[in-house]
Amino acid sequence: MDPEFVAAIARVAHGEKINVAQFCHQHGLSRGTFYKYLNRFRTEGADGFTRRSTAPHHHPTALGAPVAEAVLRARKELADEGLDNGPISIRWRLEDTGQLPLPSRASIHRILRDHGQIVAQPRKRPKTRRRFEYTDPNGCWQIDDMEHYLADGTKVCIIQILDDHSRLDVGTYAATGETTAATWAALQQAFAGHGLPVRLLSDNGLAFTGKHRGRMVELERHLAELGITSIAATPHHPQTCGKDERAHQTLQKWLAARPPAETLAELQKLLDEYRQIYNHRRHQSLTGQTPQQRYNARPKAVPATGPRRHSGMATRPVSATGVIAFSGCSIVLGRAWAHRTATVYWQGDRVTVMIDDTVARQLTLDRSVRYQRLTNQKLSEKS
Numbered sequence: 001m002d003p004e005f006v007a008a009i010a011r012v013a014h015g016e017k018i019n020v021a022q023f024c025h026q027h028g029l030s031r032g033t034f035y036k037y038l039n040r041f042r043t044e045g046a047d048g049f050t051r052r053s054t055a056p057h058h059h060p061t062a063l064g065a066p067v068a069e070a071v072l073r074a075r076k077e078l079a080d081e082g083l084d085n086g087p088i089s090i091r092w093r094l095e096d097t098g099q100l101p102l103p104s105r106a107s108i109h110r111i112l113r114d115h116g117q118i119v120a121q122p123r124k125r126p127k128t129r130r131r132f133e134y135t136d137p138n139g140c141w142q143i144d145d146m147e148h149y150l151a152d153g154t155k156v157c158i159i160q161i162l163d164d165h166s167r168l169d170v171g172t173y174a175a176t177g178e179t180t181a182a183t184w185a186a187l188q189q190a191f192a193g194h195g196l197p198v199r200l201l202s203d204n205g206l207a208f209t210g211k212h213r214g215r216m217v218e219l220e221r222h223l224a225e226l227g228i229t230s231i232a233a234t235p236h237h238p239q240t241c242g243k244d245e246r247a248h249q250t251l252q253k254w255l256a257a258r259p260p261a262e263t264l265a266e267l268q269k270l271l272d273e274y275r276q277i278y279n280h281r282r283h284q285s286l287t288g289q290t291p292q293q294r295y296n297a298r299p300k301a302v303p304a305t306g307p308r309r310h311s312g313m314a315t316r317p318v319s320a321t322g323v324i325a326f327s328g329c330s331i332v333l334g335r336a337w338a339h340r341t342a343t344v345y346w347q348g349d350r351v352t353v354m355i356d357d358t359v360a361r362q363l364t365l366d367r368s369v370r371y372q373r374l375t376n377q378k379l380s381e382k383s
Helices: 003-013 020-027 031-049 065-080 087-096 105-114 180-194 218-225 238-256 264-279 291-296 376-382
Strands: 141-149 155-163 169-175 199-202 229-232 311-317 323-326 329-332 341-347 350-355 358-364
Touching: 003 020, 003 031, 020 031, 065 087, 065 105, 087 105, 141 169, 141 180, 141 238, 155 180, 155 238, 155 264, 169 180, 169 264, 180 218, 199 238, 218 229, 238 264, 264 291, 311 323, 323 341, 329 358
Parallel strands: 141 199, 199 229
Antiparallel strands: 141 155, 155 169, 311 341, 323 329, 341 350, 350 358
């Protein structure tokens, strides 16, 4: 408080005459402020100069202690169950239990902040809300794996398959590792429960795809025979499979809240329990619907009739012995083509190899052997 202002108030209170208007003008004050403090000084003495709180005396929209208690209890319950326990999930839990009054998401956030449960992290706020999803259920499934450890420290693999449209967990499978056999077994279980997807999106693990390596892996051939199109994400771009990556976090949190499984069979039992909970709990990205509700709300997309043949083109260098590497096989062309560059056209396992404008070889790959030798007829033609 300005000492001159205090002195002027005290002098006037004791009967001294001053030019109040001139004093207020010189000190940038309103006369109303001067007389407000004069009245306070006359009734309270020096305590009248203490600043008052500007907070309202009544808070008609404030939530009482019981509501805050219910919010904190719901947050702990969700955490103990290994489920998401942010403001939206807490509000849904309170709504399901009949809590009245039901606080808003913003009010729950304030309660958590005021009780030290969360710390604001504005840098983590997403810069965009753009999302992409397929129009219909089974239009596309995402498949990915994550590492997990049994109670004795043994590293295993969990293969998780998610419907892109509904986020439905169509299959979560425990395996010893990311192998073609385990991946195909997981997909067969998902097919049995939910039908065939039109597309399957994966990262570039060799158990899933060989697209960016210029080859076709066994899983892609199985899918092509069923008419399912394989899609591979761009290398080093996990955002493409973002829904599956985010689902891994939810699963990891849920598993961490439980004792680790002793065996692969025990882990599979836990995963089956998790799928039931996950598929029937509200999902923030689905505006409060459960994945199962979203999946059931629309007709399912189906693959086109008949097998869908993979096709493409790639270039390969010809070795000094006249051999090219393609799709996990070594294709013999003959020494006459050594040190040239071959262009390979393929559709499924049917392959045509061209060098410049000449057909160097046509064949159907024999997957039972790696070395695709020239037949006797071809050898005689080359000689």
